[in-house]
Amino acid sequence: MENKQAPNHYNCPIVQGYPELIEKNMDPIRNKEVKYFHPFVNLADHESVVQALAKTFADYNDITNEQIHKAVEHGYQALTDFKTDLQTKADELLTHLAMNNEKAIVLSGRPYHLDPEINHGIANIITQEGFHVLTEDMVSGLEEVDGLRVVNQWVYHSRLYAAAKVVSKNPNLELVQLNSFGCGLDAVTTDQVAEIMRGHNKLYTVLKIDEGSNMGAIRIRLRSLKAAVKERDQKVKKAKLDHIFNQAPQFPQELENEEGKQRPIFTKDMKKTHTLLMPMLSPIHQNGLIEEAFKQSGYNVVILPAMDRKAVDVGLKFVHNDACYPAIITIGQLVEALQSGQYDLNNTSVMMTQTGGGCRATNYIPLLRKALKDAGFPQIPVVSISMGNQGTEETPGWKLNYSFVKRLLISVLYGDLFERLLYRVRPYEAIKGSANALYDKWLESARKNVKSGSYFEFNRNMKRIIRDFDKLETLDFGQKPRVGVVGEILVKYAPTANNDIVGIIEREGGEAVVPDLIGFMNYSLFNQIWKADELNMSQKTKRLAKLGIDAINLLEKPMNKALEKSKRFEGIESIYNIADGASKIISIGNHTGEGWFLTGEMIELLNNDVKNIVCLQPFGCLPNHIVGKGMVKELRRQYKGANIAPIDYDPGSSEVNQLNRIRLMMTTAKKIQKAKINA
Incomplete structure (x- = not known):
């Protein structure tokens, strides 16, 4: 774990999965012609790495646990030495830049961007334009990162955020980020880095590079950056001179990074007065059942429509278009509802689940918070429903207790049951509409059961529901x-x-x-x-x-x-x-x-x-x-x-x-x- 303040330290989700992809799609490996090992390891815990490797090589008697332990520790020491050497070189270059008033670009990206076949020699182009070049891991150790809008959970991006903080405060540094097509994580990180840089009036350049080798457009972007940096520096110099001669100060105003500060909080009092808007996930589960569970726990929840194509258009307007489709739909639904005029915005909050783990879904709430601000609804409280500690919103008015959880589980069990039975018999119904009619009949009973919260009532209803669908004429x-x-x-x-x-x-x-x-x-x-x-x-x-x-x-x-x-x-x-x-x-x-x-x-x-x-x-x-x-x-x-x-x-x-x-x-x-x- 490089940043102790980061809540997690995942590797890239794709990099994690590539070994599986190789194993299942390369015939020499599938046919056991090649021995192939790809254990999952937790690099933050030395002992578990040793255990994982010992388990992997258990059939090899000439590889002992003691040898594995020694090799692992040598590896960690080599990594430490590498980082020390990198930091020493960075310190030398930063000192040189300060003493000679020269410029450097922190060229950030993923480890694979170091491959010249991927980066197409961008570092050389940058030096040809008169800049020195550093990498983000050369400067990231100079800053601890906190106060981010997003959940800081991927190691590469943790370095990126730290490097952006360093660059934003150093007049001799600029930031260029290499980005590859299809890297969905960067839909989260690029917006956050832009906010860090904008907070100090610094420029932020993202270069998308893929298999194309025509570097003309990239060279133009870098020359544009060079010209913009020169123009900005001249304005800053003029502002300083004006200040010295007692003219009106013209310093570019530093923008406070307000993301993550003064967020509207869903309070206990709001529970009594606010309507909670929730995106649609599964109609058969949410069709009055989950709403009833919320209602009985004192929450006024409105679940948004099952079919809503306009939500996609709204989502595309307010969510980074490289974000995944579910984020675009769910956030689009919430913003669309707020724009509709149907709700009292002074008494409305929005609700969204927030999963843990290395998936982008952990950052849906930060994406939603940014969309609300951009759409003109920064005052709307956000309720984050999270199974773990990944939640980014304070919600004192939101609480799960035993009776609430029981009702939610009964709702989901009913939804799963209806899904199994209705989809199984509806294609064969002898009388058109009879399966849906039977579903509607029992749905009302299910709602009453969710209201009562009785599991015994659920068991009784469940058996009758199965019996009725089992006997439906087909x-x-x-x-x-x-x-x-x-x-x-x-x-x-x-x-x-x-x-x-x-x-x-x-x-x-x-x-x-x-x-x-x-x-x-x-x-x-x-x-x-x-x-x-x-x-x-x-x-x-x-x-x-x-x-x-x-x-x-x-x-x-x-x-x-x-x-x-x-x-x-x-x-x-x-x-x-x-x-x-x-x-x-x-x-x-x-x-x-x-x-x-x-x-x-x-x-x-x-x-x-x-x-x-x-x-x-x-x-x-x-x-x-x-x-x-x-x-x-x-x-x-x-x-x-x-x-x-x-x-x-x-x-x-x-x-x-x-x-x-x-x-x-x-x-x-x-x-x-x-x-x-x-x-």
Whole structure:
């Protein structure tokens, strides 16, 4: 951990996943012709690195634990020596710059930008323009970073923020950041660095570089920077002279970095008077159920519409366009609602979940806070719902207690139950609309149950609901191809994001199978157990996570038994079984995006004879491309007949192309189903 004030110190989510991608897609490795090791390690904890490597090389008797321990310590010492040498050289150059009033550019980027095949010799171009060159890790040790708007959780970017603080205060330094196409994390970091630099009237230049080798445009950008720096310095010099001769001071005013300061807070009094706006995630879960849970705990929540295409346009206006699709949709929904005039802005707050881990979703709240300010609503309080300690907002008016959590769990259990039953029977209903009518009937009972908060009432209702859907009159039940829907959590469930994928599958003659929402909660909890066991992280967190999974399993047990006894429905898969299945293909250390759980859900579907799968992912969610699309080749190899179609969803994605991909998958699915029936 380089910055002790940073709440975390993750590696890049893509870099974490590349070894898995290589293993599953290079035939010499897949065929065991090459020995290939890629253990997950926690570099912040020396002992866990030793343990991980010892486990990896356990079959090699000539490599002892003592040798591994010694090698690891040598490695850490070499890293320390390297950083010391780098700092010494930086000190020399900074002294030279100050004494000779010369300029240097801190050329920041990721480690791979050091590769001349990637950076195309940009450092040489910079020196040709008369600047010295430093890297961000040469100066980042000179500043501790705090007070950021964003969650400072990635190591490379922690260095970047620190370097930006150094550059912003040093008249001899300028900052240029190298950025590559598709680096979604930089949607978070570039805005934050711009704010740091703007706070001291310093320029900030971002250069996007990829496979293109034409450096003419970059040379022009650097010359423009050089001219702008010269003009700015002349203005500062003139302002100083004017000040000396008692003229009106013309110093450029330093801008206070107000991000993270004086944020409006959701107070206890606001709980009584404020309307809380919440983005739509899953209509079948949020359709009056979750609202009732909030209402009974004293919160007036309004869940925004299930289908809202305008939200995408609003989101694109106020969210960095390299941010992931779910951020654009959810933030767009909230800003659109505030702009609508339907709500009293003096008595309205917004609410959003904030996950932990290395995913960009941890920074949705900071992205939202910036969007609110840019849209003219800086006074709106933000309620951050977080399972861990990643929350960036103070919310004394928001509190989870036992009865609230119980009602929320009952809501989610009802949503999962309706999802399983309705999607299973609706494609075969003998009387058009009868499945939805049965759903509407029981939805009202479910709302009353959420209001009462009685788990015994849930068990009683649950059995009756399963019985009624089991007996619903159908035609040719089970004859249509079953299509699993997996992917990024919001794109998987939200009709705005997936263009109503369930409706499309049913209209194309299939039956949609959508995994339970509560499974994602189990996945998040299970990761805490794995990190404690494999990376020597908190044992207390592990115990709490295990307790959480056990509690969910206890609540689901009666529902699982009732489903298994039914004629039409399958039982609930344990998270431990899903993890065990996933581990045969992908490391359980993959925790960014939907992580190993996405692969695990596909395996669960394939094991339950759901051979057709659409894997929905935001185009910019590269971790999910690794654990989703990147695992398809191996899944097809291990599961003969697997018909998997990865489909990208983004503001610029063609709906026609998406529909054609689904129809092509459905054509294959129907052929497989027909052959199965004939057999």
